[in-house]
Amino acid sequence: MPHNPDHPADRPYLVRVAVPKPLPRLFDYVAEGLGVPAPGARVRVPFGRQSITGICVAVDPADPHPDPKPVEDLLDHHNVLGDELLALAHWLADYYHHPLGEVLGTLLPAAARRGAPLTLRREPIWRLTEARPDLRRAPRQQALAEFLGRHGGRARPQELAEAGFTREVISGLAAKGALVRDFAARDSAGRDAAPPGAASEHRVELPTLNPEQQTAFDRLQQGTGRFTPTLLEGVTGSGKTEVYLRLIDTVRRAGRQVLVLVPEIALTPQTLRRFERRFGAAATFHSNMTDAQRLDVWLRCRAGEVGILIGTRSAVLTPFADLGLIVVDEEHDGSFKQQDGLRYSARDVAVKRAQGLGIPLLLGSATPSLETLVNASAGRYGHLQLTGRAGGARMPEFHLLDIRGHTLRDGISDRLRRIMRVHLEAGGQALVFLNRRGFAPSYLCPSCGWQAVCRHCEMRMTLHRKPEALICHHCGQRQAPPRSCPGCGRGELLAVGLGTQRTEAGLEAMFPDVPLYRIDRDSVRSQRRLEAQLAAIRTGKPAILVGTQMLAKGHHFPNVTLVAVINADSGFLSADFRAPERTAQLIIQVAGRAGRAERPGEVWIQTHQPENVMLAALIEEGYPGFVERELEHRRAAGLPPFRPMALIRAEGRESEPPQAFLREVKETLLSAAGAAGNVEVLGPAAAPIPRVADRLRFQLMVLADARGPLHRTLRAITDSPPRAAGVRWSVDVDPYDTF
DSSP states (O other): OOOOTTSOTTSOEEEEEEOSSSOSSOEEEEEOSSOOOOTTOEEEEEETTEEEEEEEEEESOSSOOSSOEEOOEESOSSOSSOHHHHHHHHHHHHHTTOOHHHHHHHHSOHHHHTTOOOOOOEEEEEEEOSOOOOOTTOHHHHHHHHHHHHTTTEEOHHHHHHTTOOHHHHHHHHHTTSEEEEEEEBOTTSOBOOOGGGGGGOOOOOOOOOHHHHHHHHHHHTTTTSOOEEEEEEOTTSOHHHHHHHHHHHHHHTTOEEEEEOSOGGGHHHHHHHHHHHHSOOEEEOTTSOHHHHHHHHHHHHHTOOSEEEESGGGGGOOOSSEEEEEEETTTOGGGBOOSSSOOBHHHHHHHHHHHHTOOEEEEESSOOHHHHHHHHTTSSEEEEEOSOGGGOOOOEEEEEEOTTOOOBTTBOHHHHHHHHHHHHTTOEEEEEOOOOSSBSEEEOTTTOOBOBOTTTOSBOEEETTTTEEEOTTTOOEEOOOSSOTTTOOSOOEEESOOHHHHHHHHHHHOTTSOEEEESTTTOOSHHHHHHHHHHHTTOOSOEEEESGGGTSSOOOTTEEEEEESOOHHHHTOSSTTHHHHHHHHHHHHHTTSSOSSSOOEEEEEESOTTOHHHHHHHHHHHHHHHHHHHHHHHHHTOTTSSOEEEEEEEESSSHHHHHHHHHHHHHHHHHHGGGOOEEEEEEEEEEEEEETTEEEEEEEEEESSHHHHHHHHHHHHSSOOOOTTOEEEEEESOSOOO
């Protein structure tokens, strides 16, 4: 273990520790006879009545705190995060105004936070050597050598036992020098880890790039080895992934590691399969893994044993031995924004990591976020475009379906039903998109007006079928639906509004002979169930797909010839300023599922507002036309991406404490901003969803003309927080939504 001669282990010294608690300060502890940790080492310390794992940030600080408690144990003597990730932790704490101890705790896997040893799990393997002894009189040993030769020259003891080889046969071949016992790191699925250079040994026949793909790849190749953030904007089906794969192969041939971020766990298995077909091996990192699996992958990435890591949001905080490229697929997706604790954007952290490491960053999307487009137009990012679909497939045709005055049956107009029948009878598949789960968003009495409202949130509860329940989508409260009105006692209660379950039931009645698949968070509670549904859809037989945004992201359905959006209006009328952007992205993304093979596709959008300027721009001019108008609105209103924003949220059991707290915060912020007038503080006001889980919620909106003034102003409250008895509060820099 490293030893610092300036701090002899036989004399006491102070260790400054960041503890994983929501506190802005650091804590000093005294150690003696334990060795000396480096900043970044884990330390077991007492905290209140607990014993917790913190991170050493300094030894013998110049400004010691009084009355330090003793360190209980040094779990490591070296920096377990590495210099790059430790520096990133300090940046995260500063940029997102979050306590350093909680930031460092977020960077560590849960098992490491509990003090688990940071050693790689090794499994024994038997490996063939280059020795070739005469085995003509040992047929079982000859069979063993041939078996290993067919399986890459190595196998686990269990695999050999299952193949019928006894210990005597294995020992006999080993005694002749043809077999050695070794150890190999394993990935979370039990496969041998691929060394960084393994990509060059695994070859598949590559598809021919079209001219746009080739131009994009050539440009990207020129930027390897240095910080070159690039937006690859390509229409759905344009072959962005093939460009990713070519660039990744270039980086892997140089022996460097690659991080690929995807927005949803549901997309990880299909992405993994595609990477395994191309490169032979890849590892994954997401929240559905066990703590032991996440720690194992984390350690193997740090050791350089993982060549390609595919993961969701938290994978951006993984340590690497030699990271050479970061790819962010669907960079616009809101899933990259953490909504509690350390409220980081994985996309933005990826930019910071790539900049710090001096490596290329590739941001891919058919519908880039406005922030990314503004960075590209300002020249801060490169901008490459794929305007046509790969393989010659045509883009779908868009149509608006005016449903004013029409009678809808479970959300489906008669005309849309006829259009669906035409496509189904022609052998196509129809995808019906509705971004609302459940059967109906309201359950009420038509006589007295009673509504099913969550008693903890004062928001309407959603009626679900199969199993039947009223569920609050804000706090998760669940109860059985009443059979008669609790208000007036009458028995007729109405389910009002549309959810995916109601639309599913209606379509089953309209098309009883057509298979129907519903894909949302309620119907697909396991990865196995989702994979089974997708496999059935991909058989290509006529079918109806009903679902939420889970259907819009990244799936390839070659036989979908019709996409129907049955309620496009709500997103354009939301109070959240980002809602129109999210709605436009969803419409374009789900529309991209249509006509991806040789069959042409159509997109029909039902609307009560066919004259809506934003919707019309989206349909007539595509996503670029929508972006142009939306950016005009944002600029005129002084909103992101033209002015940086932060939300300060506060909540409590009663309404007055959080409001009083925010009023004090507002005074502090305005005082810190001074007379320059480049910081604007709006509120306090009730949050758009004012009550969740019996807590009343309020917020301040902070806008500035530049990031410097915004962060200087916010530090007035995060460096020295106001007292907030009975109030939970948080700072959200660059919020994804205002709810």
